[in-house]
Amino acid sequence: MALPPRCRDDTGAVTVEAAISLGALVAVLTVVLAGLAAVTDQLRCTDAAREAVRLAARGDPEAARRAVASIAPADASLELVPDADGLTAVVRSTPVSGLLPGMRIEGTAFAVTEPGVDSASAMPAGPSP
Numbered sequence: 001m002a003l004p005p006r007c008r009d010d011t012g013a014v015t016v017e018a019a020i021s022l023g024a025l026v027a028v029l030t031v032v033l034a035g036l037a038a039v040t041d042q043l044r045c046t047d048a049a050r051e052a053v054r055l056a057a058r059g060d061p062e063a064a065r066r067a068v069a070s071i072a073p074a075d076a077s078l079e080l081v082p083d084a085d086g087l088t089a090v091v092r093s094t095p096v097s098g099l100l101p102g103m104r105i106e107g108t109a110f111a112v113t114e115p116g117v118d119s120a121s122a123m124p125a126g127p128s129p
Contacts, residue, residue: 038095038105041073045091045107048072053089056080057111064089073105086112 048071052064061080068078068091076093091107 034096034099038100038103041093041095042105042107044072045076045093045105046109047107048076048078049089049091049107049109052078052091053080053087053109053111056089057087057113057117059114059117072107083110086110 048068051067051071055064055067064080065078068076072091073093076091079090079092081088081090088108088110093105095103095105
């Protein structure tokens with residue numbers, strides 16, 4: 001007695017393989033684009049921290065907050081840490097609005113305070129942007 005063949009016809013196999021390949025391609029493309037957006041957000045946080053610490057070291061913390069709000073990503077926060085002779089600005093954000101979970105982006109910059117400006121008084125009052 002002859003057994004029937006297990007796979008008589010492979011019609012549709014190429015369609016299934018193409019569908020799986022396209023799904024994998026979309027997933028890889030999404031991760032690559034999210035990575036590029038994260039790099040862009042990292043650069044924006046570093047630029048915002050540089051501008052914020054420069055303005056705060058000159059004695060204008062409100063302008064520093066406005067600079068972070070305009071340069072950094074939308075959900076960024078500013079922290080100014082006084083040092084012995086200057087300020088360190090730390091701008092933190094989540095990349096691509098949470099598309100890459102568990103990843104935080106941070107940009108830091110340091111500046112020496114101008115003469116006559118107390119580094120503790122250069123801290124902005126109120127919540128960070």
